[in-house]
Each structure stands twice: as structure tokens, then as C-alpha cells.
Amino acid sequence: MNGLDRVIHVRGVTKTFGKGDAAVHALKGVDFDARGGELLMIVGPSGCGKTTLLSVIAGTLGFDSGEVEVFGHSLHTMSQKQLTAFRAGHIGFIFQSFNLIPTLSVLENVTVPLLINGVGLKEAEDRARAMLEKVNIGKRGDERPTNLSGGQQQRVAIARALIHEPRLIICDEPTSALDKDTGQRVMELLSSVARGPGRCVIVVTHDNRIFNFADRMTEMDDGRVQRVHENPSKSMAGH
């Protein structure tokens, strides 16, 4: 497969929250593309619609008009049920606040996407163990996530996002709850383990310290994509 395929197409998407005077036009006709194999960042001022766009692409938020196609699935024509199945199969999530379930062990947290996809417990735990090794946290599987540092928790979250080998990894502010060094290391890990042929990693961030990890940047403002550019600090020549 050609890694440069445009695997995500967004055309003219609008989304308005609320009605009448209280209406907020969060997306005002967004056009956006992402390619297979790339780590794409979405940046822009607070409130410009980054999270909203990310939610739309991930199939967690309905939109008012426009078209969204992700790996050939047309989200604008899918039912809630289909969207749920789509998310389970194709999307890995990494959140700002990790969103690990504190009452479950690290290992159990990582198995969740597999269990949702109907994988048996034994196999899920084996695969989760291997994945924890991969994110260098193999020894902490039996602990509660709350015993881990922020950086370690985000590693667990990365393991959870990758365990079911989704084609799209969605990250909203993955480093903003972490200090600079930890954030750097988490991004190093993410860009090394998450990237793969045909797989797309989309990172929404404010954090200019991690801009250098992006292959491309999409700049948003006021509900629209303003500019897309290759990251000058990265060469795409290899692809």
C-alpha cells in the first residue's frame, strides 16, 4: 500500500452547538486530509474547533453537514450502531487526562479494546502483556494506574490505544498534563510505536515543544483549517 494515500477526507464539515443566540459555530466548513503512515498535528488557538474536528473524525460526534470519509468508511451515512462498531475496530484513543479506569489493573486497562472487540480474556491478557513490554512498562501490569506517574500512565494509554491495531490513532493534548521531558519521551514513544504503514496518527496539541514530532501540521482558526504545511524540521524524503 502506498503510505501517501489520503486515508481521511473531510469536506465542508460544519458543526454548531446550541441554538439561537447561544449557538456556537464550532466548525464552519472544514476541509481536511490525512495520509497513511503520517503523524499529523492539528494546532490552533483555544476554542478554534480542534477537539470538535477530532471528535468528528473519530466518529464520536455527529456533525451538521459535509462529508467525512475514514479508510473508505463514510461516517456521514453511518448509523449510531455502525459508528460504534467502526470506533471499536478502527480507532485508538489517547486522552489528555489518560482516562484509565483506576479500579482496574494496568494490564486490565490495556485489554479493554480487545474485550470490546470480543477477543477472549486469555488472549487479550497475553497481547496486553506484550504491548506493555513494547511501551517499556512490562513490569507494572498488575498495579493500579494511580500508582504510576503521569508519563507512565500515558504509556499505558498508548498501549491501550494500539492493542487492537487500529488504523487511526486519535490523541487530544496527549502531553499537556505532563512536564516537558516526560512529554518529549511520550511523544518519542508514540511516534516510534504508533506509526506504521497505512496507519495514521492525529495529534491535537497546544504544546509547541512537541511540534517537531509532526510530519505535517494543520493550522486551524475560528472553525476552519487555515493552512497545512510539511514540518520543516522533518524531511519527508524517506517516504
Next chain:
Amino acid sequence: MYRLGLKMLFADRAKYIMLLSGMAFAALLMTQQGGVFVGIIEWTKGNLKNMRAPIWVVDPKVEQVNEVKPMRDTDVSRVRSIPGVAWAVPMYWGILQARLVDGTFKPIQLVGLDNATMVGRPTKMIEGRVEDLRIPNAVIIDDLTVKRLSVGRAKPLGMGDTFEMNDKEARIVGICQTEKSFFGYPYIFSTYEQALQFAPRTRKMLSYILASPAEGWTADQAAQQIREKTGLGAYTEEAFGESTVKWFFKNTGIPISFMTTIILGFIVGVAVAGQTFYSFILENLRHFGALKAMGASDGLITRMVLLQAFTVGIIGYGIGLGLSVFIGWKFIQMGQPPFALPYQLPLGSFVAVLLICTFASLLGIRQVRKLEPAVVFRG
């Protein structure tokens, strides 16, 4: 996923214990109060269990076995003459005072049996023979009499001992076992004639006529004949029991007060469990949101929540049932309050607990279902 759902619940110790207590309390209250209620109902039928006869003939105004309106002695022969009646015998039943050695009195229930047939005789003799009742002044006492009337004596009442009833001496020729009855007083048996000696003399002394259907007649048919031909009341043993229970439902506040407690137990269960479970769901709403984002369907999450609710429900029910059986067993050992546990009772409270679980989880499930998965990206 279900296993993890349960782990989430068990890991929240405080809520888990609260939920268990709520469910256990509801189950305990419902089963326990139900048990005491059934026990009381059983007690009301005490006379019918301790004096057995196929047909009971009473004054037409009598609707239940604990109430006596004396009939004329001649009524016995009237009943005997009815076609369909094999035999009919008189019985005396009344509450008398028996004297303790210290001079105080205790109420007892005196039963006078027909001299010839001893119909209605004690069902379980521990010592002695029923026939010895024909000896003058003889009585057979039950184990409760032994307990109640032995107060102040060097050793408990036994065979050959005497005590006074209504200033007349009674000599013990036997000891029997009886079922508890509504008044809770001990039973003392004598012959009918002897009972008339013990009891204060009144114009009419005949409490019941006990009868049996003739060959080829059912008890029902014979009882109907008696009613039609004599104008007296006549019940089969079973019908008298039913009529007694019905009377208690109609004429006493007992059933209503127990029903109220049982319904209260149910409401408390719903309130405590519902409240706790709802706050458990709310606290975990974020995580349920994350699960939804990761592709867990509403159906899966609903089933997880139901499983959580029903698991605590069933464990709590087990604890509650265990406790009420234990307490009931203690009651029975102490002799009161009454307690009985027909299988319908634990079954009923099990269904009630399942209902509580359903109500308790409904609110939470509603919250989870209407949750937008996109919330996980916010704060």
C-alpha cells in the same frame, strides 16, 4: 468485559458494602417480617392443629377457631342424627387460670375431650396414656405448661404432680407436645366431664362439636348437611382454617401492619440501593464514556450495569436471607415471636430484590445511554 465491570464495582469498597447492606437489609426485612406474619397466621390455626377432627360444628355466628359461642348440649345429638354424619362428639375449650405454687395465676387453655372416644386427643404424647384421662381429676399437660407452671417449684412438673385450676386439684397423668397457638397459652387436656368440673359453671358449656362424615360422604358434603339441617355452623378442618385466616385478615390490623413493613423494606431497599448505585454510576460516568468512545455499545454497557446491580442484589439477598433464617431459628428456639418460612417467602423476596436491582440500575443506565462518547475529550 463483564468481569472487568464487576471488578470496577467490587473495587469501590464503600459503595459495594453500602449496596450489599441495602439489599441485605431489604431482603432481611421482607423475609423476616413475612416469616413472622406467616408464623402468626399459623398460630391462629393452633387449635385446629392440636385437636384434629374432619368436621368442626360451631355456633352459626362463629367464623374462626379462636372464638367460642357455646352451644346447647342437645346440639350434639342433633348433629348425630344428620344423614352423612358417622359420629359427633362434644368438646370443651376455654381459657382458665392455673395457680402457681407462689399463689399467682397463669392463663391456660383447657380442652375437654369426649370421654368415650377422646376425639381431638393430643397428637404427640411424650409421657403417659391418653386413656388415663378417665381417672378422676386427671389432666394431660403440654410441654409449655410444664415450663409455665413449674415456676417456683423445686423440680419441674411431672407425672403424678398436682396443681390447681380454678381452685380444683388437677393431677398430671401425661405430658404431650402441642403446636403454638394464637393466644400463646399452654394446652391442658382433660375429659369433657372433667373439664366442666374445672371450668366455672355457665348455662351453656359446649364449645365445639367434632364430627366425621359417614361412609360415602365427603367432609364437605356432610358439613353442608349439618348446616342445612341444624342451622349450626359446620366447617371441614381445612375450611375452618381458611375461614380463620380470612377472619384475621378482615378483622385485625395485623396483615396491614405487616404488609406496610414489608413494603417499607422494599422502598428502603430501592432508595438505598438506587441512591448508592446511581452515585456509583455517576462517579464512573467518565469511564463509561471512555468505554463508549472505544466502541463499547450501549447494549454492552447496559448489560454490564445490570450485571453489577444483579450481582450485589443476589449476594445481598443471600446475606439477608441467611440472617432472617438465623433470626427466625432463634425465634423458634425462644418460642416467640412466631416464625415460619414457606418457600414462597424467600422466593417472593428474591423477586422483590431483583425488582429493586432493576429500579436501582434504571436511572444509571439512562445516564450512561444518553452520554455522548465525545465527552471524553472534554476536561
